[in-house]
């Protein structure tokens with residue numbers, strides 16, 4: 001039987017003579033930025049400099065350990081290199097920086113200011129000083145930037161699989177469900193359904209075979225939270241699955257990973273293999289008599305396959321399409337057997353509830369939404385990336401304290417530039433300045449017509465047209481509708497056509513009321529969550545930005561200057577006749593003599609914005 005203490009002791013022993021650690025981020029973002037080359041370069045250059053650097057925790061190794069991590073959250077500044085125990089975080093690291101890091105920070109313990117994050121000129125040494133990290137509360141993704149996700153022994157050495165051992169060997173299925181219920185954990189996959197209730201429903205089914213599925217489909221545009229957890233802490237998810245399987249009586253499970261997530265697929269597969277090899281998965285886990293086999297399956301590449309019944313169909317090898325509920329998957333799921341489906345982040349939260357208890361978990365969050373939530377923060381903000389905050393945090397804290405404020409078109413922070421934030425992906429809604437101090441939790445967001453959803457947060461400055469944003473999400477849901485329900489299939493298409501008419505100046509006031517009426521019908525008449533929530537972006541923009549819709553239809557004007565059919569370009573008196581715009585214009589729409597004010601032939605202009613961007617004198621305006 002596996003002995004976790006023994007593994008922990010041998011990892012600690014092997015690390016006795018390791019004094020420092022270099023952690024190179026190997027999440028998707030940093031890998032794309034060249035972090036693997038940086039990693040390899042550390043090995044080569046350390047050898048050249050005679051610095052002892054090893055890549056494995058093996059007895060006899062001394063000096064510095066070099067390892068990879070999953071996404072550390074600050075992808076925008078990647079590749080990231082973390083140096084421990086000094087807690088130095090270097091950003092935008094290139095192969096050329098490796099020698100200096102080894103010489104200064106590893107050999108001589110000194111800091112290289114130019115590689116540190118600068119907060120208004122103040123050099124920040126590491127995560128403890130960088131506002132982006134300092135103001136977060138990282139629990140689920142805490143280990144993502146430190147631990148080697150491909151090393152099961154390291155996971156065990158920092159307390160991993162203790163909760164699984166406790167749940168399997170010391171707790172009954174009812175006791176596990178009771179703790180999770182008492183913790184008040186709500187599913188992080190969008191709906192916020194109480195996890196303990198779902199598990200109890202599955203537990204109470206009398207069936208000789210039950211399944212558990214981890215939903216790692218994550219098809220929402222802009223979301224990458226689940227991907228980061230799968231890449232950075234795959235064993236945390238497996239541990240959650242082992243506990244869930246014991247609690248519900250399942251002996252077989254699947255991790256359904258979006259097929260585009262190549263690195264997450266690879267890491268999950270390796271983690272499942274390693275866990276099976278050391279018998280954390282398989283037969284008689286921790287001597288408890290509990291058996292659990294786990295498979296990793298690549299998704300079918302459709303957003304609707306994230307919906308639980310469509311996902312089950314997909315695992316069965318059928319086309320992913322939802323069915324009416326009940327029966328719920330917990331009653332009749334995969335191959336007709338009781339099946340529990342949980343989100344990646346939900347499962348990764350389970351071990352800490354078992355380890356520390358329900359009360360500790362309830363200390364963070366709000367009265368009805370406990371714990372923390374990860375968000376993928378993108379758009380017009382200074383610092384984008386993956387964050388984790390207590391539920392109940394406000395948009396103001398996230399946008400201004402953590403992310404550093406709203407930026408203009410050139411990426412500089414500008415006061416008074418905030419317009420809206422889209423929360424929860426295609427199922428969510430757009431919120432405004434009046435919601436900046438709203439508590440971000442499951443219930444408060446629902447009340448204002450939005451959703452935590454999977455946790456996408458897209459911040460928009462004043463240059464964004466809200467009708468266009470609603471159109472973007474409608475385009476996405478229209479493409480992704482499985483086509484089963486008339487209202488989802490045809491209704492969303494008609495809504496999209498109406499939005500196109502509005503943005504092209506072809507609509508009248510009746511179009512807006514018809515759009516609203518149809519949105520309500522799609523909400524009520526669709527079978528699954530895709531159709532039911534698809535109107536949210538439209539309804540929330542209609543509610544909070546009605547004046548923009550009115551301007552498009554009544555005045556044939558786009559207040560944000562974004563809808564191409566409703567805008568023109570004009571060269572103002574600021575023009576000094578430098579000719580740059582005329583040279584750059586791909587449509588040859590600009591003419592004029594050198595040192596004379598230029599002119600745009602509107603009939604030829606394709607509204608590509610190239611002239612505006614190229615004029616150094618800000619002489620071209622949208623009218």
Ligand SMILES: Cc1cc2nc3c(=O)[nH]c(=O)nc-3n(C[C@H](O)[C@H](O)[C@H](O)COP(=O)(O)O)c2cc1C
Nearest residue numbers: 187188189215217218306307308342343346529530
């Ligand atoms: C169209 C659609 C897509 C969904 N995509 C996901 C997804 O990618 N990941 C996820 O965990 N849940 C997704 N869900 C929610 C799941 O159906 C399900 O509620 C969830 O996985 C349950 O896990 P939880 O209780 O831990 O939140 C989606 C739902 C709908 C309607």
Ligand code: SF4
Nearest residue numbers: 482484485488528531
């Ligand atoms: S609501 Fe849309 S996606 Fe869902 S079952 Fe109906 S047609 Fe398919």
Ligand code: SF4
Nearest residue numbers: 575576578579581615
């Ligand atoms: S780039 Fe600006 S200043 Fe130069 S010709 Fe065009 S409008 Fe005038």
Ligand code: FES
Nearest residue numbers: 027029030071075
């Ligand atoms: S991938 Fe490196 S910080 Fe996200």
